[in-house]
Amino acid sequence: RRVHGDGQASFTMFRKKLCVSSAHAVSNKDRKKLRAAILERFRINENDFVTIFPSKEEITCVKLSDRTLVYSIRDSPMFFDVQARQDLIPTVYALWLVPHLIPSLPVHSPVSKFILGGADFMWPGLAVQLSALGQFSAGELRCVVVPGNSSAFAVGRLLCGTADAVRQQGKGRALEVLHTYHDALWESGSKQVPEGFFPHRVYATTAGQRDTGSETGSDGSVSADEEDQKDHTDHTDRMEEEKEETVSVCQEEGDDSRDKHPNRETQPALSVEEMDKLLVGCFFEAIKNRITDESLPMDASALYSYHMLDSRPPLVHLDIKRSSFKKLSKFLQAMQKRKLIQYKDIRGSLSVVSVNRQHPEYKAYVVTNRSGANQHAKILDTESETVETVLSQEVVVWDMYKPLPATAAVFDAVGRRPTKESAGLVTAVEVREVIAEYMKSQTTPHPTDRRMVILDPVLADALFPSSGSSCPTEVTKEAATKLFFEKMQPFHVIKPFHSHPTDPPLIRKGAAPVVEVVVDNRRGKFKYTTRILGLEVFGIDAEELSQKCQRVFASSATVQESASKHGNVHAKEVMVQGNVGEEVCEMIFVDYKLPKKYINYIDKINKGK
Numbered sequence: 084r085r086v087h088g089d090g091q092a093s094f095t096m097f098r099k100k101l102c103v104s105s106a107h108a109v110s111n112k113d114r115k116k117l118r119a120a121i122l123e124r125f126r127i128n129e130n131d132f133v134t135i136f137p138s139k140e141e142i143t144c145v146k147l148s149d150r151t152l153v154y155s156i157r158d159s160p161m162f163f164d165v166q167a168r169q170d171l172i173p174t175v176y177a178l179w180l181v182p183h184l185i186p187s188l189p190v191h192s193p194v195s196k197f198i199l200g201g202a203d204f205m206w207p208g209l210a211v212q213l214s215a216l217g218q219f220s221a222g223e224l225r226c227v228v229v230p231g232n233s234s235a236f237a238v239g240r241l242l243c244g245t246a247d248a249v250r251q252q253g254k255g256r257a258l259e260v261l262h263t264y265h266d267a268l269w270e271s272g273s274k275q276v277p278e279g280f281f282p283h284r285v286y287a288t289t290a291g292q293r294d295t296g297s298e299t300g301s302d303g304s305v306s307a308d309e310e311d312q313k314d315h316t317d318h319t320d321r322m323e324e325e326k327e328e329t330v331s332v333c334q335e336e337g338d339d340s341r342d343k344h345p346n347r348e349t350q351p352a353l354s355v356e357e358m359d360k361l362l363v364g365c366f367f368e369a370i371k372n373r374i375t376d377e378s379l380p381m382d383a384s385a386l387y388s389y390h391m392l393d394s395r396p397p398l399v400h401l402d403i404k405r406s407s408f409k410k411l412s413k414f415l416q417a418m419q420k421r422k423l424i425q426y427k428d429i430r431g432s433l434s435v436v437s438v439n440r441q442h443p444e445y446k447a448y449v450v451t452n453r454s455g456a457n458q459h460a461k462i463l464d465t466e467s468e469t470v471e472t473v474l475s476q477e478v479v480v481w482d483m484y485k486p487l488p489a490t491a492a493v494f495d496a497v498g499r500r501p502t503k504e505s506a507g508l509v510t511a512v513e514v515r516e517v518i519a520e521y522m523k524s525q526t527t528p529h530p531t532d533r534r535m536v537i538l539d540p541v542l543a544d545a546l547f548p549s550s551g552s553s554c555p556t557e558v559t560k561e562a563a564t565k566l567f568f569e570k571m572q573p574f575h576v577i578k579p580f581h582s583h584p585t586d587p588p589l590i591r592k593g594a595a596p597v598v599e600v601v602v603d604n605r606r607g608k609f610k611y612t613t614r615i616l617g618l619e620v621f622g623i624d625a626e627e628l629s630q631k632c633q634r635v636f637a638s639s640a641t642v643q644e645s646a647s648k649h650g651n652v653h654a655k656e657v658m659v660q661g662n663v664g665e666e667v668c669e670m671i672f673v674d675y676k677l678p679k680k681y682i683n684y685i686d687k688i689n690k691g692k
Contacts, residue, residue: 484509
């Protein structure tokens, strides 16, 4: 609880981990009562209710320690009832399924940073004219959105009506925030992340509608008291000038959003069977037309977001949640059962490690060259040029290995010695295949434990080259694979951003370098800076990134020489004013497609906390 200035206590957001006291499945009788309460309160139809709570899905009621009830389905919370007051409030999960459940309140993108941080919403942060909201009353529910992004990121209750808001001249607290994206309630669900959502800020997704309003101005928009509000009075006039333009943005949002995500009214909804066929088709398009063995292992989310979605036919909406699989992990499991791929959990993230290109279905599939399949290539065409020049729109990094003399004998034994065409290098998948094939075909099976392998002279010399008589006679297969990797010479191969297909990749010895994103308060207390180092080796232009940071974060960004070296390249350093480290990491991952394992985030401010 928190206490307002009028002495009244109110419910806080779900800031801490949920403390569950009990949970039970909702009976048919209670389900009917819940349905009637939702239909009456939110004025939605039966189809909307079924969209949130499908008929044959079990609804779970979770009771928290403060008597708050949470109604969930498929482990995702959809409604909560604060302290069992018979006052149902939708979560962001429900609003992402049925956006018109409650009216929206558009705010400037920089304001979202402070709402997600726990502040209530203040009227100066409103992204439209007050009159555009129509008539409203204190206590009404509102979801909070950013113009250009129809997905709600917060839910709250209005603290005043139309007359009071006009009397206050658009100042003061407007909305008591009850629940947000990335709070403990959201964490208890599927942790779905809509497009444009970052841990500490929400951005517009429609082209040309990113809010580049001042960070400082936004701070004032969500201040918790009058003193903070006065500190930013100078920004109010400038924000008012932006509001009129944003009104037209909100009016156009519907058309733009329909282009990006067609709705049921303008485009017939696909059935579950049709969505399954589309999903599998996009999967084949991705693995046969876009993904090479050298790019594996690949993060499952990258496979879906950057390859399968871009392989869908024009004007067709691909949504895995509307298929029979429901989740990406279930889909990958189905593809693995069909022996099309192999996937595994690598450091807590699902990754596709291999594609069976000898599978009859793979060979029989004919690539359709859909228009969406070239979204990652930039085509430069001039009147004088007859050949298109295609530049890479992503950074591709391969972890490679070179056999040393001891391990080369294992490759020779199974006939898999690296060729000169590959510069004597092999991928991690090939290394695993070689050691697995050798243990299966060249060693004596263990009599009692299939997880163990009996070492023969060749494998013993490869794994324990200098042990002599102290070499063990048997080890686990997992340990043998790990030791085999350690006895290989690591290399890395990089295809830089904006490189031409005919440009040779960069091949260097050792593990791949990383881009460092360092947040520090070098300039004194509360004077935070975000430094970005090690860009050149990946082909990321420091000047371009600096300008992009200026636009997106509305903050000063400069480029300077860096004293550190990354990948034998003297790196430049981008310095951004403000604590935007996590947002920069997401920007590099999304805009340059650099895998997250090559981005090292260092937070020196909260070190040790």
